[in-house]
Amino acid sequence: MQHIHDSFDVIVCGGGLAGICAAIAAARQGARTCIVQDRPVFGGNSSSEIRVFPQGAANYNAYARETGIIAELLIEERVVNHEPNSENGRTNSVWDLILYDKIISTPHLSHYLNTSVYALEMGDAKEIKAIHARVGNAETELTLHANVFIDCTGDGILAELSGCEWRMGTEGQAEFGEHHAPPTASSEVMGSSIHFRAKDMGKPVPFQAPAWAYHYDNPDVFYKGGRVPYDPEGGFWWIELGVPWNTITGNEIIRHELTRHVLGIWDFMKNKDPNLMDKTKHYALDWIGQVPGKRESRRIMGQYVLTEKDLVGQTVFEDEVAFGGWYIDLHKSGGLLAEYSEQSVAEGENSDYMKKSYIAPYGIPLRSLVAKDVTNLMMAGRNISASHVALGSSRVMGTTALLGQAAGTAAAVALSRGESVSGLSVSTITAIKQRLLRDDCFLLHESNEDPLDLARMAIATASSEAKLGRVEPKMTLNEVQGLNESELLNEKRGQWIAMSTEQVDALSICLSNLTEQIQWVEASVVAARHIWDYKTDIEPKLAQTTLAVPPGQCQWIRWELNVQVEREPDQSTCYIRLDIGPHAQLYWHKAASIIPGMVAAADMGNGLMRRYENGESLAFHIEPEQCSYPVKNVRSGVTRPYRRTNLWRSAPSEAMPQWAQLNWREEQVVSQVEVTFAGNLLRDYRFYAPLSQDPQCVKAYELQAWMADEWITLERVNNNYQRKRIHRLAQAVRTTQVRIVITETNGDPSAAIYEIRVY
Structure with a gap:
């Protein structure tokens, strides 16, 4: 028997998506990291051994797709994989290889596959000193020491071996006051x-x-x-x-x-x-x-237990490090042996139970990733500190990947600052959140405040800016096909519109009325806090009326408004929501193309809306035109549509090249430029075809700096499809101007950038 002893800063046990993202994140922050996986491949439930497609918040909320490390991996998978991914069971070994390559290619990251942890060495101060593990079919035993351990095993193996408190089963309703909890606690779990x-x-x-x-x-x-x-x-x-x-x-x-x-x-x-x-x-x-x-086994008790109230009530956490948005998806413990496997599916998506199960994106605190009984133990994945009900949402792989990146980042940042993960200072928690944002994660209540980012002091200019005016419908009077039944206004629908002016003169919508009489439909306009502000009864209303719709197809019904829209002083744009209907004899037509950041939703019947169809916009016309995609958005601090579009988009009528530029009054020393492009956010990644690239994403561009009275190209990229690109210059340059010159996208007529950072 061979014995190997080694030491690391961080050890991650479990090689599913939570473990992969935790290990990569810790290693990228400079921590010497090791990931230990008991299977021959990485990926956990998403691997070719089990074949579940990673899903998350974007399945029910437009522009809620998870970013960061998991986005890198899934974007790469769609670009290089020939396999369609419409349903579970289709995953092939291309995905396994993408994950393996990412692990192998990450500096500071070691790995052990086919390796099972069977024992721990504990210290005197309730801390883990080392793990003992066996490599299958290799007659090898390992003793691996570390400063921080992250349990991503799903089953909470480290928690069990270390004596940390864990739960397995359901809480009763009385403990947390959860609507979805059973009357009494039980040991039953999802299958x-x-x-x-x-x-x-x-x-x-x-x-x-x-x-x-x-x-x-x-x-x-x-x-x-x-x-x-x-x-x-x-x-x-x-x-x-x-x-x-x-x-x-x-x-x-x-x-x-x-x-x-x-x-x-x-x-x-x-x-x-x-x-x-x-x-x-x-x-x-x-x-x-x-x-x-x-789906479920042990849940490790941490410094905070996430509950249904946090999900539904949108609790704001000072230590928010991730977000979720899958519905509260609780399966019957017996599975095939029970009357039904999942109540909301058995009763239908319009059932009262299902309506109460949908939720908007919510924040998850770092304290739910830190064990309460062991000082150097963290967790990520389906074993985090959450109630059984909250687990129904947080357990899906898109969310667990974010939890992994958060845990790995927190572990590495804490070590670099000489702090224990169980007692982090306020400044370290702030540093962790800012690091996550820089690494392309999204947090509901945080934006870029990095004092080292030179872009925050710059003035942004651009070659052109797209205007929002008339959004044309898919169907026109010249088309011969029948009307799409999904466009019938069977329920009230809302269309978010990003405003740059304080005045709305008029709004028009494209409707069809196939009856022989004039039909009347209710219309209102409200101020929406953000694109997931789903309440149907937002008050006060900015305007409301009843619109007359004469017989005919594809008619533009105009509503003269002349209303004022208040906007925060520091915001270039804000959202209003145009609500129409319901009216079962009218059609509100879908837009002919994706209009970035302009989401639509439909009334669920319980005072809330949910995403309409697959994230399509509805056809509308706003007067006057709005500058909904100003270049100042590249330094808004948020890298997706949320409280505003947060996107610079060039005018689609203008030919390439197009550019976005940062200007400083004084010369700056620039050594690194980070760019976040558009695309890969609107929908679940399953909606992307094999061997495909998001049309909105920039394909070819140059990074330029103004030097010696001319533009000098520092780097050139010709086949990009990734959302986040980091340019580390071989030699720092002195300049007063930096710009991204875009020569080609992957299909969209507009160049588009969410963020430019400069260091």
Whole structure:
């Protein structure tokens, strides 16, 4: 048996997306870091072993996609992967290699795969000194010391071995006053799943289930239980089991039982269900997962327990380091053995339960990532300090990746300042938040205040700026296809509009009325605090009226307003929301293209709206034109639409090249320039085709500086598709002007930048 001893600043246990982002983040801050993973590949539930697509807040909220390290990885995956990613079960080894390459290519980062932690060395002061681990099939034992340990194992292995308090199961309603909690506490948790994938062979393929497969004969299990097997290729999230087995100690039993159920489900689809037999006639089983993807096990108790009230009430945390926005998604503990797997799916997305489950993006505090009983233990992933109900939202991989980056960053910054992660000073927490923002994370209540960023002292200018006026509809009178039923105004809809002036003269909307009579529809305008201000009853209203809509298609219905819009003195733009409807006989047409930062939402019926369709804008016309994308936005301190667009966008009618420029009154010494481009924010990454690049993202550009009375090109990039680019100059330059000259995008007619930082 070989024995290896080593020491690090930070050790991350667990190689899912939380662990990967924690390890990379810590290493990028200069901490000597090691990641220990008990599987042969990185990625956890997202890997090719389990094949769950990473999802997060953007699935329900426009412009809420997670950024930072997870964005780098997912953008790269879509650019280089040939595999469509429409549903679970499709993940291939290209994703595994992207994750492995990122780990291997990160300086200061070591790794151990196929390595399981089995014991700890504890110090006298409630701290972990070292982990003991075994490398599978290698006859190797490890003793690894570190100053900070981050538990990203999902099961909370370090917490269990160190004696840290943890919970497993549900809290009763009385403990935290949570609407979604059961009346009394229990040991029940959400179950684990395996996926399968089938392949179209182009000819009939028979299937005979083995005798030990589970037998399904009752279609009500599927069609009345919210488990519709809609796709012949498989990938069903509801192939899930938990109770009566323990999701940790019963993992192997669950794996076997899930395999029995997969074979039984496929047998039902191929041989028993008349609706599916024809669909699956030419399909053959291609892959069945043999590593259960867990939803829930141990939750490590930290300095703060995140609850449903924090999610729904939008608690503002002084130590906010991440955000979530997936709905409160609580599965029945029995999975396939229960009446239904998930109540909101079984009852439908318009059910009262589902309406109470949707939430806008919310903040997550650093204290929920710091163990309360062990001084140098942090956690990230589905094992953070949260109630069972809050876990229903925070457990999804887009969110856990952000938690990982936050934990890794916090650990490294704390060590660099000589502080314990369990007792961070206010200034260190501020430094952590600012570092996360610089590394392309988004925080709901923070903006760039980095005193070292020279861009904050500069004046921004540009070659041109896009104006917002008339947003044309997809459908015109010359088109012959029928109207889109999804555009019927069955519920009130809201359209956010970014204002740069204090006066709105008129607003118009593009409506169709297929009846033979004039129809009347309610309209109002309100001031929206931000793009996720979903309340339907915002008061006071800036204006309201009833609009007459004569018979006809694609008509511009004009509303003369002449109202004043107040704006904060330091804001270049702010949002108003135009609310129309409901009216079941009218159509409000979608916009013909994506209008950056102009989101739309639909009334859910419980006093709140939610994103309309897949993030489309609706057709409208505002008078006068608005300068909604001024170049001063490149130093607004926020890198996505939120309280304003925060985006500079060149005029689409102007030819390339286009440029955004920073000017200083006095000469500056510049050694590094960081640029955040548009794109990859609006929707969940599953909406991107294989081998694709976001059209809004800049493709070719030059970094230039004004030197010796001329523009000198410092760096040139010709095939960019990443959102965040960092240019470390080989030699610092002295200049009074820096600019980004954009010569090509990946398809959009406008050049667009969220932020320029200069150091």
